[in-house]
Amino acid sequence: MKAPAFAYVKPSTLDAVFELLERHGEGAKLLAGGQSLIPSLNMRLSAPELLIDITGLREYAGIHASVDSVRIGALTTHAEIERSAEIGKHLPLVARAVSHIAHPAIRNRGTLGGSLALADPAAEYPACAVALEATIVVSGRNGERRIKAEQFFKGLFETDLKPGEVVTAAEFPVAGRNDKSVFLELSRRRGDYAIIGLAAHNSRFVFFGAGTKPVLAGNAASKTSLQEARAALATDLDPPADLYNSSATKLHLAGVLLERAWNTLSTSH
Amino acid sequence: MGKAELPLHAPGTRVDKGYIGQSVPRPNAKRLLQGRGAFVDDLRFPRLAHVAFFRSPHAHARIKRLDFGNALKSAGVIDVFDGRAVAEYCTPWVGVLAHLKGIKSPPQHAIAIERACWQGEAVAAVVAESRTQAEDAVDLIDADWEELPAVLDMDEALSGRCVIHPELGDNICFKREHDTGGVDEAFAKADLVVEETYRFGRHTGVCLEGRSILADYNAAEHTLTVHHSTQAPHMMQDVFSRHLGIPEANVRVIARDVGGSFGIKVHVYPDEMATAALSVMLRRPVKFVADRLESFLTDIHAREHKVTIRLACSKDGEILAFDLDDLSAIGPYSVYPRTSGIEGNQVVNLTGGPYKHQKYRAKLNVVFTNKNVTCQYRAVGHPIAVALTEGIVDLAAQNLKMDPAEFRRRNLIPDDAYPYTFPSGVKFEKLSHHQCLDQLLGLMNYASLRKEQADLRGRNIFRGIGLAAMIEVTNPSPAFYGVGGARISAQDGATLRLEPTGMVTVMCSVTEQGQGTEGIFAQIAASAVGVSMDKVRVITGDTGVTPYGGGTWASRGAGIGGEAVLLAGRALLSNILDVASKVLNLEKETLDIENNAIVDKLTQEKKMPLEELGRITYFRPDILPLDFQAELTVTRHYTPREYAFTFTNGIQASLVEVDTDTGFVKLLKHWCVEDSGTVINPMLVDEQLRGGVAEGIGAALYEECLYSPEGQLLNGNMADYVVPMSGEIPDIVCAHIETPTRQSQLGAKGVGEAGTAGAPGAVMNAINDALAPLGARVTAMPFTPERILRALGRIA
Known part of the structure; x- marks a missing residue:
């Protein structure tokens, strides 16, 4: 299939982006890496009037580590995150997650901001952001807002972004000396959407592919034994079936991941 | 020894000359790697129009009304047609063959008329200045449908409660029963009877290049030139002409580069026939390139069988009989011209194939359903027959507490028993099951793998080893299709021409699909004539240029096309020596060609470069004797006729580890020992095997076309239809036994489908071997994590 006709513009300032968003409203879509948008255009699942290519806003790309947090610009690609020594050092959970995102060619184009703004429930970054209690930074006509990841993801492909707002960065707290994290993902092929995945940081167990958004398994985490935790998982998750896995299968697999993460977190140093 | 004295690899001779048996790089690989391939979509034509199809959204529905009003007004639209309009120019076809007794199918049109029978069937065609504009207009077609009951389940189809084509009376396309007699008696006296039902998911071949056609009708000449991504240019020439x-x-059909075919591109597709008809109707070139979503909806699917098999054996592990009941669903039409009855027919012909039992009974029902059509995809029927046979054989061995390799050794047809007639009626020229088994067990270090497996089980690591012995149909004679009335050539031809510069041009009717056919033809031609590879140019895939022939299918390219090239090469050598004899005034018998020159046969002394011979022949024939005419273009043909098929044999093994918590299967290693006769290019043969194994692994673990209860394809895209990628494929170790066929000089048998034929059974047996200590078995492909977890009782 060929994409339906659309207009294309590549502004050089964020203000120009805001102006275009205001003028075109729902008819405009932001184009960053195109990881999800381009396939949806080419399958005619989406037919925007205007694509606003924001990849020219280079000041919103890049990784900056400070004493207590790492700020990742929205236009930073997965490949840049994968190669970053700072991410490896300060955000081991993110470093482990990124290689699960699609394939190298796609990681060269896809961006952190695109993934966060799309809020695909099977995606890796939203779960990591919730597990790490990251802050999502968004900008609009009326200035900047800072939103806790847990509040940012509201539902299936639904975020706290207001019309006219753009994700500009995410800030992740630097992992401390005693922090422990585990990233686990089950997919039949490397690089596919997760059947189920788990981003765990200390006692925050966040599942992806498990609901309409990243799911923090609070009940399971509150238990003192693994057995109780696995039993409690059913009260935290009600994963939707996919083409190949029933809800029950996914819940079972979530329990397996919980067990593996639990064992790793309680034994590793 | 001169080239004229080849057999290149006959029994007892050593190939120490020429390129046969060498891993010569393919001459066309560099061109493809540099992006200089000429695929259909690369072609640019003036006045080229593009077609997009409006396809049925329903599995079964009557077309009440089609309104093209808005579509016709859309930008760039040239015209819009329904099935009736196209039928004025293209007659319908019926996919039946006379030797499949009783097979039936209704007439099928290029564009459906009145009724759509599967989701994705084309019901209107929009022709526009660009594909994008055509797609825009497709969205503007207004259709009223009356949904009809859809038959999707094969048992439901067999029951005939709802008949898809009422004029046929029932939903049975084809049925066959085969019985050697004595089966009930064999089961009655058996010490052990095992029975199991296996299910094979419907899947498809996924070509890098989608189906593509560019039809160019020239009204002034009443000629049609079709640039086509096809395996069989001459067959399509006949089909276009007739319909x-x-x-x-x-009619001229040109198939330049083809980006993979796997059997997908050897069938008549309604949308491709419509494209050719539209070119005639509009008197201009029209192009159709199936996009990925259309490919999943309309490229032939394959498999979808449910088979119950029983095996009777003695307590010593001697197989006495097989009894089989196969039910297979093929969609609403039998595909033209090969029919959709062949896959089931192959299951009947091949089940139990490697073994020496004498009693065999089989029942086959092939039924219509309202899903996309199925037809011959790589290894046609073999993956099913092999998995059934090898699955039930392992179950019998397990019941007898006998090692599966030992059980096979006791039952494989002895290597000295040939020629041999199998209880299904097929005949084997010469196979080498025991040699292959011995080589495989050594290659994989079977005994130590078994020990490692036992050790790991103690640590709750569940590894499994699966074997799959097999036979395979290659080099088919006219018995495959021709005797059934299909105008499908079982013979192929090659023309070789010595150019004035000493180059050799080869034109062969077998086509290149990306698998290296042209490379091996260059090797054979160079070896037969006595020139170096760089002196050979190969042309394939053009009905206006090459001799007539069948093309590429059923593992026939090397064995049939290669033999034609060899025979033509020897004839050209002889004709060149005739000229040399006259020019040099020496006896022909004392001359040979070596390294691009005429040489003295005995001393290898160089007498004259071929270039000089070419110059004289073409530009100074006045110096040749008056009663002599040089003939430096020769054509030879070849058809295997002594046996219906030149069977090959082989055995594969799979080593897997099953994660019993997640149901995930990790493929650790795969082995393949194959006897495909003379190996022309070991690298190409090994890669054919590996590619085939990868597709077989797809069938075993990943690939299935999933339909909703309403008949909607649920996973028709590359994200949801899971094709294994390099990361999922283990190391595949290949080895060969070479038993050349004595039917040809070359001795080559086919190898293109062996990997696909054996891998699913080997992987299935490995998984079940891993699960055995837990009392679990899986028998429904693909073996998804969920199916394995269910077998383990980990989920309800």
Whole structure:
């Protein structure tokens, strides 16, 4: 299939982006890496009037580590995150997650901001952001807002972004000396959407592919034994079936991941 | 020894000359790697129009009304047509063959008329200046449908409660029963009877290049030139001629580069026939390139069998009989011209194939359903027959507490028993099951793998080893299709021409699909004539240029096309030596060609470069004797006729580890020992095997076309239809036994489908071997994590 006709513009300032968003409203879509948008255009699942290519806003790309947090610009690609020594050092959970995102060619184009703004429930970054209690930074006509990841993801492909707002960065707290994290993902092929995945940081167990958004398994985490935790998982998750896995299968697999993460977190140093 | 004295690899001779048996790089690989391939979509034509199809959204529905009003007004639209309009120019076809007794199918049109029978069937065609504009207009077609009951389940189809084509009376396309007699008696006296039902998911071949056609009708000449991504240019020439009413001589089919085919591109597709008809109707070139979503909806699917098999054996592990009941669903039409009855027919012919039992009974029902059509995809029927046979054989061995390799050794047909007639009626020229088994067990270090497996089980690591012995149909004679009335050539031809510069041009009717056919033809031609590879140019895939032939299918390219090239090469050598004899005034018998020159046969002394011979022949024939005419273009043909098929044999093994918590299967290693006769290019043969194994692994673990209860394809895209990628494929170790066929000089048998034939059974047996200590078995492909967890009782 060929994409339906659309207009294309590549502004050089964020203000120009805001102006275009205001003028075109729902008819405009932001184009960053195109990881999800381009396939949806080419399958005619989406037919925007205007694509606003924001990849020219280079000041919103890049990784900056400070004493207590790492700020990742929205236009930073997965490949840049994968190669970053700072991410490896300060955000081991993110470093482990990124290689699960699609394939190298796609990681060269896809961006952190695109993934966060799309809020695909099977995606890796939203779960990591919730597990790490990251802050999502968004900008609009009326200035900047800072939103806790847990509040940012509201539902299936639904975020706290207001019309006219753009994700500009995410800030992740630097992992401390005693922090422990585990990233686990089950997919039949490397690089596919997760059947189920788990981003765990200390006692925050966040599942992806498990609901309409990243799911923090609070009940399971509150238990003192693994057995109780696995039993409690059913009260935290009600994963939707996919083409190949029933809800029950996914819940079972979530329990397996919980067990593996639990064992790793309680034994590793 | 001169080239004229080859057999290149006959029994007892050593190949120490020429390129046969060498891993010569393919001459065309560099061109493809540099992006200089010429695929259909690369072609640029003036006045080229593009077609997009409006396809049925329903599995079964009556077309009440089609309104093209808005579509016709859309930008760039040239015209819009329904099935009736196209039928004025293209007659319908019926996919039956006379030797499949009783097979039936209704007439099928290029564009459906009145009724759509599967989701994705084309019901209107929009022709526009660009594909994008055509797609825009497709969205503007207004259709009223009356949904009809859809038959999707094969048992439901067999029951005949709802008949898809009422004029046929029932939903049975084809049925067959085969019985050697004595089966009930064999089961009655058996010490052990095992029975199991296996299910094979419907899947498809996924070509890098989608189906593509560019039809160019020239009204002034009443000629049709079709640039086509196809395996069989001459077959399509005949089909276009017949159904469009254009004399065959006026139809030319050109298949330049083809980006993979796997059997997908050897069938008649309604949308491709419509494209050719539209070119005639509009008197201009029209192009159709199936996009990925259309490919999943309309490229032939394959498999979808449910088979119950029983095996009777003695307590010593001697197989006495097999009894089989196969039910297979093929969609609403039998595909033209090969029919959709062949896959089931192959299951009947091949089940139990490697073994020496004498009693065999089989029942086959092939039924219509309202899903996309199925037809011959790589290894046609073999993956099913092999998995059934090898699955039930392992179950019998397990019941007898006998090692599966030992059980096979006791039952494989002895290597000295040939020629041999199998209880299904097929005949084997010469196979080497025991040699292959011995080589495989050594290659994989079977005994130590078994020990490692036992050790790991103690640590709750569940590894499994699966074996799959097999036989395979290659080099088919006219018995495959021709005797059934299909105009599908079982013979192929090659023309070789010595150019004035000493180059050799090869034109062969077998086509290149990306698998290296042209490379091996260059090797054979160079070896037969006595020139170096860089002196050979190969042309394939053009009905206007090459001799007539069948093309590429059923593992026939090397064995049949290669033999034609060899015979033509020897004839050209002889004709060149005739010229040399006259020019040099020496006896022909004392001459040979070596390294691009005429040489003295005995001393290898160089007498004359071929270039000089070419110069004299073409530009100074006045110096040749008056009663002599040089003939430096020769054509030879070859058809295997002594056996219906030149069977090959082989055995594969799979080593897997099953994660019993997640149901995930990790493929650790795969081995394949194959006897495909003379190996022309070991690298290409090994890669054919590996590619085939990868597709077989797809069938075993990943690939299935999933339909909703309403008949909607649920996973028709590359994200949801899971094709294994390099990361999922283990190391595949290949080895060969070479038993050349004595039917040809070359001795080559086919190898293109062996990997696909054996891998699913080997992987299945490995998984079940891993699960055995837990009392679990899986028998429904693909073996998804969920199916394995269910077998383990980990989920309800």
